[in-house]
Amino acid sequence: MTTLLSLEGVMRVYQNGVKALDGVSVNMERGELVSILGKSGSGKSTLLHILGGLDRPDGGMVSFEGRELNFRNRDEIIMHRRKRVGFIFQQFNLLPSMTAIENVEYPLIFRGVPRSDRHSRARVLLEQVGLSGRIEHYPKELSGGEQQRVAIARALVSDPLIVLADEPTGNLDSATSAGIVSLMREINRERGVSFFIATHDRDLAARADRICTIADGRMVA
Amino acid sequence: MSAMLLDHLTLAIRRLKTRKVRVLLTVLGIAIGIAAVLGTVSLGEGIRMQAVETIRASSDLTLIEATPGNLDGTSYLITPSSVEHIRSVPYVTASSAILKDSYASQHQTYLPVIGADDEEISKVLDLRVETGRMYTSGSAEAVLGADLGEYLRRYEGMQIGSPFPVMVREYDDEGRPRDREIAITPVGILSPRDDRYDSALILDRELVAAEKSGQQGFDAVLIRTGDHLEVAEVAGDLRELGFSAGGAFEQIEAVNRFMDVVILIFAIFAGVSLVVGGLMIANTMMISVYEQTREIGISMALGAAEGDVMRMVLLECLLLGIMGGVAGIAASLAFSSVLNVVGRPLLLSRLGGEFSGLFGDSLSVITPPMLIAGLGIAIVLSLLSGIYPAYRAARLDPIEAMRS
Incomplete structure (x- = not known):
């Protein structure tokens, strides 16, 4: 196995003085499905945002595939977001004016992928997440579980190295949650995509290859 | 590249469709501004043409x-x-x-x-x-x-x-x-x-x-x-x-110099309504950026760069400008023909028959370059008005934006 990412002593202090991350160090192998367990406010979202290039650390080092990420270089961060990561959110965050397939295609527009190509890739992924019958539905016509499946397909559409999931089952009932977790496990196994899943749900975390626990911005053994 | 622009254009049209009433009002605002400018300039051009014709008919110009x-x-x-x-x-x-x-x-x-x-x-x-x-x-x-x-x-x-x-x-x-x-x-x-x-x-x-x-x-x-x-x-x-x-040609030179000034002053007054139109676009786009904060944040998380976000906003402005410009051109053509059909006989009946030589057949003259200029002004105005909203949108923090 090769190292996908490593964090060393990552700090993030907000302007109001809150230390969201207080020296976090984590390593992740390629193809691993890691869950990060912590209460709300423990810093797990901040960790995901930094890994996804949406936030920047105030100290420490973040490396992907052995190379340090330079958070000051906007172009590098944009390319990092486009090429390496896919996001899944608690609120699903689908665009309400677009159908399921258009939502899945959307990230590819910023990557300059031609329309026909986008369409076929999105269709394959929607089939894989079990929504082949609902590709022309709008988000409001889909259940929570279905919306999250669309979001998973969207996270995968740009062939990322890692999917960063922030409380992916936080808005779903337990039966649906189980289905979503199974889907992520299945995709991880079949496609070899790494998953980094932030959750406060111990049952969900238990299905990961490895569990990291975070509290008050520090990793707990 | 052009295919990508087409994708962005399609998306911009869809976003505009979600707020039809506000788009309509904004477009009307620009259209009225453009029509006011074109209307006054065309009236001035019409008067200039009549004056020149009158001089030409009564004097030895060559x-x-x-x-x-x-x-x-x-x-x-x-x-x-x-x-x-x-x-x-x-x-x-x-x-x-x-x-x-x-x-x-x-x-x-x-x-x-x-x-x-x-x-x-x-x-x-x-x-x-x-x-x-x-x-x-x-x-x-x-x-x-x-x-x-x-x-x-x-x-x-x-x-x-x-x-x-x-x-x-x-x-x-x-x-x-x-x-x-x-x-x-x-x-x-x-x-x-x-x-x-x-x-x-x-x-x-x-x-x-x-x-x-x-x-x-x-x-x-x-x-x-x-x-x-x-x-x-x-x-x-x-x-x-x-x-x-x-x-006698000097009279025409004098009329032209005079009318240049008159038309310029007319156009400046009419231009005030264009400024109002521009502010309307800026306002509409500020509100729309505010409303779409969440969508913009999501787009950034999904890989949109600052430039992509700016382009999204400016494309909407461009569309508003084109619609406003076209509507303004249509309105000014309508205004001009109403002026020629209704206004001219009215004016002549007030002034009396001896003025029938003045205002030969048209009171207001619209030329193709004026129409192109009208559309151009509408587009430039809308893009200028969109710069600040676009900048604001591009500078949003994606995390904050997604939380809203």
Whole structure:
């Protein structure tokens, strides 16, 4: 196995003085499905945002595939977001004016992928997440579980190295949650995509290859 | 690249569709601004065209009178060699060097005298003799303008073919007039032409020169050009040669200068409504950026760069501008035709029949370049108005934006 990412002593202090991350160090192998367990406010979202290039650390080092990420270089961060990561959110965050397939295609527009190509890739992924019958539905016509499946397909559409999931089952009932977790496990196994899943749900975390626990911005053994 | 732009355009149209009413109001705002500017400019252009037509119809536009002038501190007299020079100016079709003087009849009627070569002046002024014949060169014969001939015949007993004494008015050293009598023979009266030559006495140039001792060169050169469009060019050339150039065309130049100022002032006032239109776009886009904060944040998380976000906002502005511009053009065309169909008869009925020559067939004139300019202004305005909202959108923090 090769190292996908490593964090060393990552700090993030907000302007109001809150230390969201207080020296976090984590390593992740390629193809691993890691869950990060912590209460709300423990810093797990901040960790995901930094890994996804949406936030920047105030100290420490973040490396992907052995190379340090330079958070000051906007172009590098944009390319990092486009090429390496896919996001899944608690609120699903689908665009309400677009159908399921258009939502899945959307990230590819910023990557300059031609329309026909986008369409076929999105269709394959929607089939894989079990929504082949609902590709022309709008988000409001889909259940929570279905919306999250669309979001998973969207996270995968740009062939990322890692999917960063922030409380992916936080808005779903337990039966649906189980289905979503199974889907992520299945995709991880079949496609070899790494998953980094932030959750406060111990049952969900238990299905990961490895569990990291975070509290008050520090990793707990 | 263009396919990608098309994708962004499709998305922008869809976003606009989600707020139809506000888009409609904004588009109306721009349209009214554009229509107001185009409407006032077209009205001004219409008035300009009518004024020029009126002058053109009533005056001899292709005639220029070149007189001695000044250029860079040097005086330029009209000498035989400068007459040759003037003849070689492009578009000059005929010319006649003239001497001017003023005589008086025995009853003290003022007689403006023009001394010229008979053939040259006939050609330049297109003289038509109504009664009698043209004078011959080297003689003391003369032709009279229609008004002058009529007057002298009626009140002073002048007869065609009979000698008629006239006074050459000179002034002595103390400035007192001193008249000297000479005899000329009127041989013809010209057709009426509605200009100052109707009251002129036209003689052979040698005769006038002999009576006007001590002058070098000529007083003026009358010049004929091909058509009224060439006049300005010839006048420009003459001025460059150091001569003054005058004629009815100067009225058109004056009207054009005046109308340029009037139209500019009109347009500035109408432009205020354009500024309002621009502020409306800025406002609409600020609200729309605010409303779409979450979508923008999501887009950034999904890989949209700041430039992509700016482009999203500016494309919406571009679409608003194009719609507003097209609607404004349509409104101004409608306004203009209403003005011509309804406004013109109304105005004429108020002013009375004698003004029917004014406002020939249209009160308001819209030209294709004006329409293109209208659309261009709408587009530029909308993009300018979108810069700040676009900048604000691009600077959003994706995490904060997604939380909203």
